[in-house]
Amino acid sequence: MKHEIEFIINGQNMQFTVDSNQTLLEVIREELGLTGAKYGCSTGECGACSVLFNGEVVNACMVLAPEAAGAEIITVEGLAEEDELHPLQKSFIDHHGVQCGYCAPGMLISAKALLSRTSRPHEEEIREALVGNLCRCGAYADIIKSIQVASRARR
Amino acid sequence: MITRKPHIIGKPFPLIEAQKKLTGVSCYAGDESPREGLLHARILFSRRAHARFQLLHIEQARSHPGVTALLTGRDLQARLGTIIEDRELLAVEEVRYAGQPLAIVAAETPEAAVEALALIEVAYEDLPAVFDINDALAPDAPLVHPQVATYRGYERVHAQPNSNLAHHLSFRRGDAAKAMAEAAVVLEQVYTASPLQHAPMETHGGVAQQLDDGSLMLWLHSQAPFLQRQTIAQALHMPPEDVRIRTQCVGGSFGSKVFVSVEGLLAAIARETQGRPVRLHLSREEEFQAIFMTPAMKARVKMGVDENGRIIAMQATYDWNVGASIDAFYLQMQAIVLAGTGPYAIPNVEIHTRAVYTHLLPAAPMRGLSIAQVHWAVEQHVDELAELVDMSPLAFRQWNLVKGGDQLFPHFVMHANGLETCTLETAKAIGWQADAGPDRSGHIARGKGLAMGWSPILVSPNCKSRVSIQCDATDLCTVIVDGVDIGQGYYAFITQLIAFELSFPIEWITVEPTDTANYDPHWQAIYHNLLWSTGRALLQATAELKRQILSYVSEMWEEPMSNLDIVEGDVISYATRRRLSVLELLQRGSDEKARPPVFRAEGIYEAPEPNDELDSLLQSFAATGYAAEVAVNMETGHVAVLQLAGAADVGHAINPEGVKAQLKGGMVQSISLTLLEEMRFQQGVPTTTDFMTYPIATTADMPQKMFPIVVEVPQSTGPYGARDLSNHVVVGASAAIGNAIYRATGVRIRHLPITAQRVYDAFMRHHASQNSS
Numbered sequence: 001m002k003h004e005i006e007f008i009i010n011g012q013n014m015q016f017t018v019d020s021n022q023t024l025l026e027v028i029r030e031e032l033g034l035t036g037a038k039y040g041c042s043t044g045e046c047g048a049c050s051v052l053f054n055g056e057v058v059n060a061c062m063v064l065a066p067e068a069a070g071a072e073i074i075t076v077e078g079l080a081e082e083d084e085l086h087p088l089q090k091s092f093i094d095h096h097g098v099q100c101g102y103c104a105p106g107m108l109i110s111a112k113a114l115l116s117r118t119s120r121p122h123e124e125e126i127r128e129a130l131v132g133n134l135c136r137c138g139a140y141a142d143i144i145k146s147i148q149v150a151s152r153a154r155r
Numbered sequence: 156m157i158t159r160k161p162h163i164i165g166k167p168f169p170l171i172e173a174q175k176k177l178t179g180v181s182c183y184a185g186d187e188s189p190r191e192g193l194l195h196a197r198i199l200f201s202r203r204a205h206a207r208f209q210l211l212h213i214e215q216a217r218s219h220p221g222v223t224a225l226l227t228g229r230d231l232q233a234r235l236g237t238i239i240e241d242r243e244l245l246a247v248e249e250v251r252y253a254g255q256p257l258a259i260v261a262a263e264t265p266e267a268a269v270e271a272l273a274l275i276e277v278a279y280e281d282l283p284a285v286f287d288i289n290d291a292l293a294p295d296a297p298l299v300h301p302q303v304a305t306y307r308g309y310e311r312v313h314a315q316p317n318s319n320l321a322h323h324l325s326f327r328r329g330d331a332a333k334a335m336a337e338a339a340v341v342l343e344q345v346y347t348a349s350p351l352q353h354a355p356m357e358t359h360g361g362v363a364q365q366l367d368d369g370s371l372m373l374w375l376h377s378q379a380p381f382l383q384r385q386t387i388a389q390a391l392h393m394p395p396e397d398v399r400i401r402t403q404c405v406g407g408s409f410g411s412k413v414f415v416s417v418e419g420l421l422a423a424i425a426r427e428t429q430g431r432p433v434r435l436h437l438s439r440e441e442e443f444q445a446i447f448m449t450p451a452m453k454a455r456v457k458m459g460v461d462e463n464g465r466i467i468a469m470q471a472t473y474d475w476n477v478g479a480s481i482d483a484f485y486l487q488m489q490a491i492v493l494a495g496t497g498p499y500a501i502p503n504v505e506i507h508t509r510a511v512y513t514h515l516l517p518a519a520p521m522r523g524l525s526i527a528q529v530h531w532a533v534e535q536h537v538d539e540l541a542e543l544v545d546m547s548p549l550a551f552r553q554w555n556l557v558k559g560g561d562q563l564f565p566h567f568v569m570h571a572n573g574l575e576t577c578t579l580e581t582a583k584a585i586g587w588q589a590d591a592g593p594d595r596s597g598h599i600a601r602g603k604g605l606a607m608g609w610s611p612i613l614v615s616p617n618c619k620s621r622v623s624i625q626c627d628a629t630d631l632c633t634v635i636v637d638g639v640d641i642g643q644g645y646y647a648f649i650t651q652l653i654a655f656e657l658s659f660p661i662e663w664i665t666v667e668p669t670d671t672a673n674y675d676p677h678w679q680a681i682y683h684n685l686l687w688s689t690g691r692a693l694l695q696a697t698a699e700l701k702r703q704i705l706s707y708v709s710e711m712w713e714e715p716m717s718n719l720d721i722v723e724g725d726v727i728s729y730a731t732r733r734r735l736s737v738l739e740l741l742q743r744g745s746d747e748k749a750r751p752p753v754f755r756a757e758g759i760y761e762a763p764e765p766n767d768e769l770d771s772l773l774q775s776f777a778a779t780g781y782a783a784e785v786a787v788n789m790e791t792g793h794v795a796v797l798q799l800a801g802a803a804d805v806g807h808a809i810n811p812e813g814v815k816a817q818l819k820g821g822m823v824q825s826i827s828l829t830l831l832e833e834m835r836f837q838q839g840v841p842t843t844t845d846f847m848t849y850p851i852a853t854t855a856d857m858p859q860k861m862f863p864i865v866v867e868v869p870q871s872t873g874p875y876g877a878r879d880l881s882n883h884v885v886v887g888a889s890a891a892i893g894n895a896i897y898r899a900t901g902v903r904i905r906h907l908p909i910t911a912q913r914v915y916d917a918f919m920r921h922h923a924s925q926n927s928s
Contacts, residue, residue, distance in 0.1 A: 102404075
């Protein structure tokens with residue numbers, strides 16, 4: 001079955017015709033060509049496809065596209081403003097919060113959601129916020145550090 | 156005043172190339188490939204380990220709406236392999252492991268591809284299979300490869316006809332049997348390790364397209380594009396110039412993206428789609444079921460110690476279950492023999508390693524070249540020995556350590572190294588000396604353990620590293636390399652080195668994606684030890700480029716070249732104080748010349764030719780040290796790592812924060828490999844198929860305290876004295892955790908991984924044996 005849907009992604013209003021069984025991740029990557037959110041497991045286990053959905057972190061692979069009707073979605077492409085990187089992105093570059101980088105967009109999205117709830121999170125809170133984002137390179141320590149430094153710089 | 160740019164080698168350096176990864180810019184396999192007319196490929200994998208089979212209803216699948224092309228082993232009989240062709244692109248009549256490709260389809264939509272494959276019925280006729288080393292080596296065992304002697308590359312392996320022994324190597328020094336008989340204390344133990352999955356976050360796949368001239372263009376996430384080009388071209392009987400591979404970002408490899416897996420099949424189907432591009436992207440389940448495994452190990456280790464606490468004899472056998480293919484594991488066998496003693500100067504040694512075929516997934520080494528598993532055995536054994544001879548684990552190690560100047564192999568003398576420093580520093584970090592001994596007062600037992608590591612750094616045989624740098628007004632400074640950044644900081648290193656040598660701002664420097672089209676068709680690039688080999692080539696290229704720039708300006712200014720230098724992007728004269736920005740030079744050039752200048756320089760590093768000697772590819776040893784403190788729940792067997800210190804001797808830390816990032820990543824990965832990860836099979840079919848059944852470490856598994864320690868004992872042959880690291884950071888960690896668990900609980904676990912269940916079972920056996928005695 002086809003659905004006509006409309007949602008706001010990274011501040012832009014978009015309209016699509018989607019299938020009932022199409023996922024939000026497929027729409028974001030295949031229809032919109034936004035390659036930040038990644039295919040990692042397609043079962044909601046790894047967090048590589050994390051996006052903000054009405055301000056909450058969701059695995060875009062677990063959201064059916066029709067459910068996104070009317071939602072406001074932010075992907076990693078929506079973090080930088082104009083040419084200015086988001087403080088989190090800058091901090092990941094400066095503090096080695098990236099190795100292979102495949103998990104990085106998901107990490108940034110989870111971090112952004114955390115910082116909008118808690119402006120100066122403790123290490124424990126950051127660990128907890130990232131527990132659904134797998135990083136095979138094991139770069140967690142530097143990811144946490146990147147987020148901490150960014151949260152301090154924001155003030 | 157003219158000042159030289161501050162020394163940026165050895166200083167923190169940002170990951171400038173990471174920006175595209177952090178902003179979502181397309182750079183992973185297939186992201187940057189054409190989308191118009193894109194087809195979707197899907198593979199039918201065998202669900203049986205060993206069987207004769209027939210594919211039924213093929214024509215129905217082929218004519219299913221949306222299907223563009225379909226290939227089976229009947230259409231394409233092609234063998235696959237880099238060293239030895241012991242794999243097939245598509246199985247023909249017989250499958251040798253579950254997960255072996257049987258057919259591939261390309262269709263208009265992913266759904267159509269799935270539907271088409273669902274129409275195919277596979278009629279299996281099961282054959283007897285072998286899954287473990289002992290069964291496979293039994294005299295009447297069914298053979299995985301009865302025709303192995305006919306495979307291309309057979310002459311390179313030391314196989315045993317009419318057996319499943321795929322390859323073996325040995326090393327002997329002194330007379331181990333005689334010395335063992337004379338030893339005061341002898342200990343023999345068996346240590347085992349389960350098979351693992353590399354499990355990169357980015358699963359295997361890519362995009363392939365046949366171009367108008369019949370050649371193939373592949374966008375892959377390859378750790379070794381040149382090796383893969385050669386292998387794919389050979390499998391498809393194409394000239395290598397007709398296969399082009401381009402790689403930009405790689406979403407994790409850990410050894411799984413060096414040798415060809417499904418990429419050869421992707422290339423094959425792209426020849427059937429009339430020029431339309433084809434995308435293949437394995438699901439996580441397929442990745443777990445059909446891509447390489449890291450082989451299971453069984454190590455039998457025996458050491459003899461004299462009255463003075465010196466290890467005088469060692470006999471060890473390391474056996475590896477390489478599944479249905481030795482191809483991707485062949486080179487590791489040499490590393491295993493060379494590292495087989497652990498970092499100890501033992502006068503009488505006999506080391507054997509055997510790779511055994513079974514009806515399981517093809518093997519490929521994990522990060523650390525499987526030397527991590529070797530150390531799992533050796534470094535626990537040494538701990539057990541230390542206790543037997545009543546020495547502290549630290550002192551016993553120091554007493555027996557390899558030293559710089561030791562003649563270890565016929566052509567290899569050990570270089571100055573940081574082995575001892577690594578151990579001492581990690582011990583200090585976790586408070587080893589102040590340790591009052593294990594605390595078993597409550598139901599949580601705490602204890603500390605140590606282990607060391609040494610990993611042979613081998614040069615890739617018959618390979619080279621070549622870089623070229625071009626400076627012009629349009630692109631400023633463009634660098635072409637034949638290595639790949641897989642997240643280890645390779646591009647950052649290249650940028651840093653060029654920025655330092657040419658005194659250019661880092662913003663000027665762009666490292667191009669690795670593309671086989673930039674090299675001649677038979678080029679074989681070094682794919683390990685990139686810091687060392689690319690670094691040496693870069694030093695050559697930058698020296699030449701600087702000479703060209705200064706020579707040009709020297710002519711223009713009519714000043715001797717010796718007056719000139721480049722400082723912070725400007726050419727300057729120390730004599731006349733003249734100054735000209737390199738940017739202006741590139742844009743305008745000399746008034747007397749018609750065109751602005753283009754400077755271009757190349758550097759090449761050639762590895763020495765390998766010969767029959769075991770140590771002919773050995774360049775150096777990377778030293779590592781680990782120390783751990785664990786808390787073990789004596790009721791559930793659950794282990795938590797409280798503190799973990801990891802040290803590595805990198806010669807010279809060119810990018811110290813980058814080194815620490817690799818160390819910290821290695822520590823987390825090591826906790827994962829040591830406590831959580833284990834591939835399981837049922838009748839040869841993997842049953843660990845997702846991150847629930849095959850968990851990897853999350854932020855919840857991190858230790859409370861991690862200590863990354865950088866040790867620097869310069870390597871005279873490396874760039875700025877540096878030595879490669881990222882492959883070796885996991886070596887020694889598992890044994891340190893295992894030793895800590897023993898110290899905490901008094902129970903020794905000799906099988907990896909140390910899951911809570913295994914610890915619990917060991918407690919039960921321990922109590923039972925104590926009660927019965």
